[in-house]
Amino acid sequence: xxxxxxxxxxxxxxxxxxxxxxxxxxxxxxxxxxxxxxxxxxxxxxxxxxxxxxxxxxxxxxxxxxxxxxxxxxxxxxxxxxxxxxxxxxxxxxxxxxxxxxxxxxxxxxxxxxxxxxxxxxxxxxxxxxxxxxxxxxxxxxxxxxxxxxxxxxxxxxxxxxxx
Amino acid sequence: xxxxxxxxxxxxxxxxxxxxxxxxxxxxxxxxxxxxxxxxxxxxxxxxxxxxxxxxxxxxxxxxxxxxxxxxxxxxxxxxxxxxxxxxxxxxxxxxxxxxxxxxxxxxxxxxxxxxxxxxxxxxxxxxxxxxxxxxxxx
Numbered sequence: 001x002x003x004x005x006x007x008x009x010x011x012x013x014x015x016x017x018x019x020x021x022x023x024x025x026x027x028x029x030x031x032x033x034x035x036x037x038x039x040x041x042x043x044x045x046x047x048x049x050x051x052x053x054x055x056x057x058x059x060x061x062x063x064x065x066x067x068x069x070x071x072x073x074x075x076x077x078x079x080x081x082x083x084x085x086x087x088x089x090x091x092x093x094x095x096x097x098x099x100x101x102x103x104x105x106x107x108x109x110x111x112x113x114x115x116x117x118x119x120x121x122x123x124x125x126x127x128x129x130x131x132x133x134x135x136x137x138x139x140x141x142x143x144x145x146x147x148x149x150x151x152x153x154x155x156x157x158x159x160x161x162x163x164x
Numbered sequence: 165x166x167x168x169x170x171x172x173x174x175x176x177x178x179x180x181x182x183x184x185x186x187x188x189x190x191x192x193x194x195x196x197x198x199x200x201x202x203x204x205x206x207x208x209x210x211x212x213x214x215x216x217x218x219x220x221x222x223x224x225x226x227x228x229x230x231x232x233x234x235x236x237x238x239x240x241x242x243x244x245x246x247x248x249x250x251x252x253x254x255x256x257x258x259x260x261x262x263x264x265x266x267x268x269x270x271x272x273x274x275x276x277x278x279x280x281x282x283x284x285x286x287x288x289x290x291x292x293x294x295x296x297x298x299x300x301x302x303x
Contacts (some may be wrong), residue, residue, distance in 0.1 A: 048225050052220075
């Protein structure tokens with residue numbers, strides 16, 4: 001089975017988190033290995049996310065200006081993975097949202113997250129290790145209650161894989 | 165994670181709840197010209213049933229439902245219509261709890277009633293009042 005060679009629709013991405021309150025995150029090599037990543041991408045680990053935000057890498061450069069020179073220099077460096085602010089419907093007893101709440105309270109729990117982009121039976125995985133911060137509940141009366149949190153990936157700990 | 169809710173339950177609950185509020189005035193699920201021979205009656209119509217669909221291939225990842233049902237009050241006396249619509253406002257607007265009785269009911273977070281307008285149909289010789297009720301149904 002080959003990778004999908006088509007433009008994927010926006011609604012088919014899903015976010016999964018590694019289970020248990022004290023997980024052992026995948027190694028950098030495992031993050032690019034479909035055999036390690038795909039077991040995390042199961043429905044029991046699904047986070048009830050409304051829409052997956054942009055994921056990938058941030059821009060990062062080091063800018064240098066030398067006194068007397070006419071132009072500064074931008075030195076590209078390896079960019080950090082993008083922080084993701086997630087909005088989910090708030091279910092107070094959702095097991096995975098409780099894990100996120102616990103991670104935010106701790107602040108030092110490294111957990112592997114997996115985003116799957118699905119097209120029929122073709123799946124592309126983006127896996128990264130991250131910590132959770134800014135866990136908030138927004139209970140506006142005119143709509144369903146929202147749970148918002150930010151996943152901050154650890155540097156250099158991400159990988160791409162697929163089931164092709 | 166919220167599975168699609170059953171609109172049959174919605175219909176049964178609305179019918180039951182409205183009947184309880186305006187009793188003994190009859191309540192119907194759709195308008196029929198034959199009813200126009202009755203001095204007063206209430207009709208409801210359900211619309212805008214929709215649980216927003218979230219991202220991902222799992223079908224049960226959806227939001228809450230906020231359906232609207234329109235309540236149409238038909239009376240030969242205009243004041244009767246205002247009395248019935250006041251009964252509905254007093255009972256339903258801002259209501260939170262079991263909606264639709266013990267058998268077919270479910271818990272709602274909130275009912276929000278919007279009094280739209282009153283009118284008069286000269287052909288049927290009936291005064292009319294229309295209200296919209298939005299239900300917030302947790303899943």
